[in-house]
Amino acid sequence: MKVTIDDLWLKNDDDGNPPSRAAKRSLANSRDPMKANVPEKWRKSRYGVGMRWRCHWTIVKDGRRVQRVKQFARLAEAQEYAAAMEDDIRRGRYRDPRQELRVLDDVAGEWLASKVDLKPGTAGRYARELRLYILPKWGGMTLRELRPDMLQEWVGQLMDGGYPAALPDGRDSKPLSARSIRNIMKVVLKGIFDYAVSNGWIGENPVDRVTVPKIVSDDDMVFLSVREVELLADEAERIGKPVDGLLVRWQAYTGCRIGESLALKVGDVDADKRRARIGRTWTDDGHGGSMLGTPKNGKARNIAIPRFLMPQIKAQMDGMGDDDWLFRATRGGNVWTNTWRTRIWNKAVKAAGMEDAGVTIHSLRHTYASFAIAQGADVKTLQMQLGHSSPSITLNTYTALWPERLDDVADAIGALRERELV
Known part of the structure; x- marks a missing residue:
């Protein structure tokens, strides 16, 4: 398949003679083509109007031959484009240039509709990020228009605030966290463009050429001491009921996520073995509500329960059926x-004097990890208890908490050598 370049301004005269070199030179050197010394016999009807050079080629689409064109102001640009286009055609990389004119709003809708394997909560989060942040800024622009430098500048705006957004109640846009x-x-914008590339x-x-701020895990995590956990549990029980204090301790001493804890039923607990099966969690239904779904990594797991929690857990289970909530x-x-x-946790944090310490419900899960690592838990054991999809996630999240034991390893190797030689 060949790409042909046409001159849209000049033609041969009625006798078939091409424009003279003098006429072409005069046109090339004139800023205003209408003032160039080009006789009328060599001028086409659209002489001096629009771009001068046109590339055209033919493709087969749906069994039909369809012509495609693209215009350029300069011959060198048209020749460069034609060479690149022919190379793409030979290598099977041809793309219809008109597809680059697709509007991001439309492409985003098609991409989201294609994600049929997402959990409702994940799909809802993607839709919200599109609605609140991405489409207000880029929705009306074409795929061709969006450049890495523009997106990089937008990252700075997201970090500083003041970016266009469709926030509820007309709220002003504020700086977003590195994770957001x-x-x-x-995740979302890259997914949309990956979808466009794949098509x-x-x-x-x-x-791919945009840099985003690094997520520093230590900045996002708060680790509590045992005394602080107990203080929060006591305050939660005082504000609410004994079960509220138990819920605080359960998360801090088992590492369960709050959604997993509140989805537990009595039948999920094996009191004799001190085990609980985490097979469901409360998750976002994509419409602002909650629904039961699988745990975050999609797999059920069994967790160990500390012995000191069992009397209260058994009291919660007493007289209840397997299908009752724990x-x-x-x-x-x-x-x-x-x-x-709102009703218990926030008030307990304030009553404990921790409202300015960045303590969240998820801090209880991080606290469990810190307790476990301090007591010698290895990466695999902690991964199984926390329900991470891989040990690398556990290690990357909590790597700073594992003690440096190079000297212990060196001493152990020395002791091994002495035993073997004796």
């Missing part, structure tokens, strides 16, 4: 995470 920026840019609409993903409301129904956070 990474999700918006490297052959564009050649490369501009997000941590239940007064009338026996389930406890909603947001309700418990």
Whole structure:
């Protein structure tokens, strides 16, 4: 397949003679083509109007031959494009240039509709990030227009605040965390452009060349002492009921996520073996509500329960059926995470004097990890208890908590040598 370059301004005269070198030179040197010394016999009807050079080629689409064109102001640009296009055609990398004119809003909708394997909560989060942040800024632009430098500048705006956004109640945009920026840019927007690349609409993903702020885990995590955990549990029990204090201790001493804890039923607990099966969690239903789903990594797991918690756990189970909630409301129904956070947790944190310490419910899970590592837990054991999908996630999250034991290893090797030689 060959790409042909046409001159849209000049033609041969009626006798078939091409424009003279003098006429071409005069046109090339004139800023205003209408003032160039080009006789009328060599001028086409559209002489001096629009771009002068046109590339055209033919493709087969849906069994039909379809012509494609692209215009250029300079011959060198047209020749460069034609050479690149012919190379792409030979190598099977051809893309229809008109597909680059797809609007991001439309492409984003198609991409989201294609993600049929997402959990409702994940799909809802993607949709919100599109609606609140991405589309207000880029929705009306074409794939061709979005460049890495523009996206990089936007990252700075997300870090500083003041960016265009469709926030509820007309709220002003504020600086976003590194984790939020990474999700918006490297998960959602990158996913949209990867979808466009896979469909052959564009050649490369501009997000791949954008740098986002690094997530520093230590900045996001708060580790409590045993005394602080007990203080929070006591305050939660004072503000609410004994079950509220138990829920605080359960998360700090087992490492369960709050959604997993509140989804536990009596039948999930084996009191004799001190084990609990984590097979479900409360998750976002994608519409602002909650629904039961699988744990975060999609797999059930069994966790160990410290012995000192068992008397209270057994009291919670006493007289209940297997299908009753373990941590239940007064009338026996389930406890909603947001309700418990507002009614119990936030008040307990304030009563304990920790409101300015960055303590969140998730801090209880981090606290468990710190306790376990301090007591000698290895990466694999901690991964199984926390429900991470791989040991590398556990190690990357809590690597700073493992003690440096180079001297211990060196001494152990020395002791091994002495034993063997004796």
